[in-house]
Amino acid sequence: xxxxxxxxxxxxxxxxxxxxxxxxxxxxxxxxxxxxxxxxxxxxxxxxxxxxxxxxxxxxxxxxxxxxxxxxxxxxxxxxxxxxxxxxxxxxxxxxxxxxxxxxxxxxxxxxxxxxxxxxxxxxxxxxxxxxxxxxxxxxxxxxxxxxxxxxxxxxxxxxxxxxxxxxxxxxxxxxxxxxxxxxxxxxxxxxxxxxxxxxxxxxxxxxxxxxxxxxxxxxxxxxxxxxxxxxxxxxxxxxxxxxxxxxxxxxxxxxxxxxxxxxxxxxxxxxxxxxxxxxxxxxxxxxxxxxxxxxxxxxxxxxxxxxxxxxxxxxxxxxxxxxxxxxxxxxxxxxxxxx
Amino acid sequence: xxxxxxxxxxxxxxxxxxxxxxxxxxxxxxxxxxxxxxxxxxxxxxxxxxxxxxxxxxxxxxxxxxxxxxxxxxxxxxxxxxxxxxxxxxxxxxxxxxxxxxxxxxxxxxxxxxxxxxxxxxxxxxxxxxxxxxxxxxxxxxxxxxxxxxxxxxxxxxxxxxxxxxxxxxxxxxxxxxxxxxxxxxxxxxxxxxxxxxxxxxxxxxxxxxxxxxxxxxxxxxxxxxxxxxxxxxxxxxxxxxxxxxxxxxxxxxxxxxxxxxxxxxxxxxxxxxxxxxxxxxxxxxxxxxxxxxxxxxxxxxxxxxxxxxxxxxxxxxxxxxxxxxxxxxxxxxxxxxxxxxxxxxxxxxxxxxxxxxxxxxxxxxxxxxxxxxxxxxxxxxxxxxxxxxxxxx
Numbered sequence: 001x002x003x004x005x006x007x008x009x010x011x012x013x014x015x016x017x018x019x020x021x022x023x024x025x026x027x028x029x030x031x032x033x034x035x036x037x038x039x040x041x042x043x044x045x046x047x048x049x050x051x052x053x054x055x056x057x058x059x060x061x062x063x064x065x066x067x068x069x070x071x072x073x074x075x076x077x078x079x080x081x082x083x084x085x086x087x088x089x090x091x092x093x094x095x096x097x098x099x100x101x102x103x104x105x106x107x108x109x110x111x112x113x114x115x116x117x118x119x120x121x122x123x124x125x126x127x128x129x130x131x132x133x134x135x136x137x138x139x140x141x142x143x144x145x146x147x148x149x150x151x152x153x154x155x156x157x158x159x160x161x162x163x164x165x166x167x168x169x170x171x172x173x174x175x176x177x178x179x180x181x182x183x184x185x186x187x188x189x190x191x192x193x194x195x196x197x198x199x200x201x202x203x204x205x206x207x208x209x210x211x212x213x214x215x216x217x218x219x220x221x222x223x224x225x226x227x228x229x230x231x232x233x234x235x236x237x238x239x240x241x242x243x244x245x246x247x248x249x250x251x252x253x254x255x256x257x258x259x260x261x262x263x264x265x266x267x268x269x270x271x272x273x274x275x276x277x278x279x280x281x282x283x284x285x286x287x288x289x290x291x292x293x294x295x296x297x298x299x300x301x302x303x304x305x306x307x308x309x310x311x312x313x314x315x316x317x318x319x320x321x322x323x324x325x326x327x328x329x330x331x332x333x334x335x336x337x338x339x340x
Numbered sequence: 341x342x343x344x345x346x347x348x349x350x351x352x353x354x355x356x357x358x359x360x361x362x363x364x365x366x367x368x369x370x371x372x373x374x375x376x377x378x379x380x381x382x383x384x385x386x387x388x389x390x391x392x393x394x395x396x397x398x399x400x401x402x403x404x405x406x407x408x409x410x411x412x413x414x415x416x417x418x419x420x421x422x423x424x425x426x427x428x429x430x431x432x433x434x435x436x437x438x439x440x441x442x443x444x445x446x447x448x449x450x451x452x453x454x455x456x457x458x459x460x461x462x463x464x465x466x467x468x469x470x471x472x473x474x475x476x477x478x479x480x481x482x483x484x485x486x487x488x489x490x491x492x493x494x495x496x497x498x499x500x501x502x503x504x505x506x507x508x509x510x511x512x513x514x515x516x517x518x519x520x521x522x523x524x525x526x527x528x529x530x531x532x533x534x535x536x537x538x539x540x541x542x543x544x545x546x547x548x549x550x551x552x553x554x555x556x557x558x559x560x561x562x563x564x565x566x567x568x569x570x571x572x573x574x575x576x577x578x579x580x581x582x583x584x585x586x587x588x589x590x591x592x593x594x595x596x597x598x599x600x601x602x603x604x605x606x607x608x609x610x611x612x613x614x615x616x617x618x619x620x621x622x623x624x625x626x627x628x629x630x631x632x633x634x635x636x637x638x639x640x641x642x643x644x645x646x647x648x649x650x651x652x653x654x655x656x657x658x659x660x661x662x663x664x665x666x667x668x669x670x671x672x673x674x675x676x677x678x679x680x681x682x683x684x685x686x687x688x689x690x691x692x693x694x695x696x697x698x699x700x701x702x703x704x705x706x707x708x709x710x711x712x713x714x715x716x717x718x719x720x721x722x723x724x725x726x727x728x729x730x731x732x733x734x
Contacts, residue, residue, distance in 0.1 A: 052451035055406055059447045062406070063439030065413055070436040073428020073506075080417020080424075087418055091411050098407045102400060147503070149421075299429040300499075300508040307433050314440035322444070325451050328459055336458060 005304040006294040009071040010278060012311060016067050018270040020060035021131075022176075022263050027054040029177015031097060031124020032170060033196055034117065042189045043117060047101060047340045049184035049333045053326070054101065058094070070307055074148055074297035075281045082142070082150020083134065086157060090130045097123030105340045125170060132169025136162030139215075139222050139273065141285025148292060164214055168207040172266065175200040179246065179262045183255040186332050194250060197258075201246060221283075222276050232275060239268035347419045358412050361405035365446075366480055366529065367536015367571075368398045369473030372453075374563050376469050380462060390560055391469075392457065394540065398472075399454050402446070422503065429508045430496055430515060431486050438482035446475030480532065484525045485516050492589045494518035519589055523581045530575035537568035580634065587635035591644035596655040597664035598631055600645045607631040607643035615658045620647070622661070 027050040034046055069076040080087060096119040104116035140161050143151040178197035185193060215222050226232045242265040249258035277283065281297055284290040298304065372394055379387035413435070416424050424431075452460060452468035460468070489496075495514030496507045509515055541564035547557035586594045594600075599615045599622035600607060609631040613624015629639035636643070646654050 052455040055403060056444070056447040056451060058406065058410070059439070059443045062410055062413060062443055063436070065410075066432070066435040066439040069413075069416065069424065069428055070432025073425050073432055076417050076428065076432075077421035077424040080414060081419075081421035084418045087414055091414060094410065095407045098403055102403055299432065302512075303429045303433055303509050306509065306512045307436055310433070310437050310440060314437075314444075318440065318444040318448070321448050325448050328452060328456060339455075 005301055005308065006298050007279075008308065009067075009298070009304055010274070010281070010294045012308075013064065013067050013071060014270065014274045016060060016064035018267060020057070020064055021270060022266050023053070023057035023060055025173045025266060026050070026177045026180035026259075027057055028124045028128045029173040029175065030181055031120050031177070032128060032174045033177055033181070033193075033200075034121045034124070036196065037189070037192065040113065042192075043113075044105065044335065044340065045185055045189055045333050046181060047104070047120075048335060049181060051101075051340050052329050055098070056322070056325070058098075067307075067311075071299055071304060072281055072292075072294065072297045073299060075292050078144065078148055078150050078282060078292060078297075082152070083137075083157065085154040086130055086134065090127060093123040093126035093130065095123075096120075097127065101340060128170040128173045129166040132166035133157065133162045135169065135273065136165030138282060139165070139277065140219055141221075141283040141288075143286070144282060144284035144290040144292065146290055148290065148297070161214055161219060164207070164211050168204070168211050171200055171204040171207045172269075175204045175246075176262045176266065179255070179259050182250070183259050184331075184333050197250070198247065201243065205243065225276050225278070226272070232272075235268050235272055235275070239265055239272070242268065351415055351419050354408065354412050354415055358405070358408035361401045361408060362476070362479060363528075363532035363535045364401040364539060365398065365405055365536075366473075366476040366532035367534065367567075368394060368401060368539065369469075369476040369536070370533055370567060371536050371540050371563065372398060372469050373473050374567065375560075376466050378563070380466055386556055386559055389556060393556075394560075395453055397539075399450065402450060406443075406447070426506050427490075429506060430489060433509070433512075434482045434486040434489070434516075438479055438486075442475050442478035442482060444475075445478065446472055449475065477529065480528055481525060484528050485518075485521055488521040488524050489515055489518050491524075492518050492520040520582075520585050523578065523585045527575070527578040527582045530571050530578050533571035534568060534575060537564045537571055540564035541568055583634055584637070587643065592646065592649045592653060593655055593660075594635060595644060595646045595649075596657045597660040598643075599657060599661040600631065600643060601647050603642055603645040603648055605632065605640050605642045607635070607641075609634065610661075615661045617658050 030046050030050050034043060037043060037046070065076075100116040100120035100123065104113050104120065107113070137157050137159075140159065142157070145151040175197065178193050178200050181193040182190060182197055226236070242261045245261040246258045246265075249255070249261060279294045280291045281294060282292040284292070299307075372391060375387050375391040375394060378384070379391055449468040449471040452465060453472050456465055456468065493507070495509060495511035495516075495518065497510050498505055499508050500506055540560055544557040544561040544564060547553050548561065583594070599610055599613070601620045601622070606629050608626035608628045610622050610624045610626050613622055613626075615622050631643055632641045633639045635641070646657065
């Protein structure tokens, strides 16, 4: 691995999508767990726990998409036109989710709230699954022709391995969301969320173990880099330790450390994914020579350089005020007149 | 219908629907800064109430703006993949800058704006409002840069051929400050301020008509009309600048929306009329010299006609003319009046005549419409708007 501009942008785009997974991950997770309670008050607390931050979290997806467009336009073009139906489905899910959050508390009728509650939950679950399926496909490889165009079909994207990654992502987000919820709530809902968190950790570990086995058995090319560089196994270890740390922090009553562990678990997973993919952005199967890499799909060096300056100025500012905002809204959710 | 046409319709609908919301966010952002600033200055609780009320409206327009914006961004890839490959090097950097500088700023501080009333001090809250407003304006900057580059490209060269051709940046600042960026940005922002101001005006006027929340509505109306008037006057000026810029860099476009076929000096402006595309002429009422003056600041200057361009290089004439020139010279000189009326159209359906009186009464344009309404003077108040009090029973 040599540190040229292309690699730096591979890492930066990776950071943006990791930021998206960690931040929007917990609010998608809250959405996926949402229908497990049928008490209106508890649902409102869950909604308001993500209230001030969810739209800021979605901006990471917008900016990640923008960065991908700017740094690797060929990947943007191939992935977005190739995964057309999947992306439109993702959009529908995200839009229903956003509208549901804004609309559900505007009217008191039961049917009205129930309708938006279901939209919110289904939108969240579908988004999580689709994000996972997309990751799974990119890891597994998709058919790409000599012109760099996607040569597969929508149904071809729903292979068992990507579906497995999709379900794993969903359980990961549910775990992450439940832990976030534990941190933000109190009373009965707090205890409920802690139970859900423990259950989803179990589900996630089962799914992750299955995915790992499937990877080693059916897609050894994905794990090749770790096999060649044994020291990378430390990342795998760090990932397992972070997950094991979650129940421990719960036990010690340090809910926010449990949440940070969950963030660390996601960070290490994304790092592994990135390391395995590098330098490919879209791995072509069955013709690996057609793969879109950080070299044949990139913008000119001039553009990458200019954007590095833009990112160098912008990203630290973004991170600074994002931390400030999370700090201002720390602590348990209190309902007030501006709440959803 | 073929896939290309369907894709264009889909993209047109997406972008058209999306574009209702970001300008409203920009305009409402300015309004929120005014309202909260007045609250900090006067300590009058009605301004506090006003800021909180409009914050909710702002949040809704912002949320729909983001949701529809993601769709639009995705469609660059899903519908126009080859185009994305071609312009990614240039266009992408503007989009990325928009994400990093504008969207994060806007959405981050929106959290404090919406949910921070009781969590942070008044000054920090006001600072957040300013940041949200600034973020909204930044988003206009970068998207207008990208779009202006598409209209008047600069600072790039083309590498490769055929389907593999792509535009690469050679000079970033020349790309950003391409010939039309400045005028178009000014024009866009003025329009956005108008949209926000007249949204506030329409809702406040509706409350006044219903005799609800009178003090609140009257003060909102005053802020809305002040911002609206300033923005409208600036808009007339910026529209003229944009017109000159189009005449200079995109003469075919100007000729199409003015329906001008033959290059001519002392070119007339068609105020009302239609284009006969078969005979290649524009039928209607013409005002001599006006187009020359508007395009080149000189009543005798020659204006390039469509006949200078090969038929395949001409934009669709009839539709451009119809949509753009509907109001002819009115557009250029009394731009604010027309826009005001257009925004009022929605509210008019609630109480057409009374509201029209406000519109024209304020703009002092057409007194005859006031006949059906009764305007009651309030004693001791001098500003024009404050003197108008409505009686909904008329």
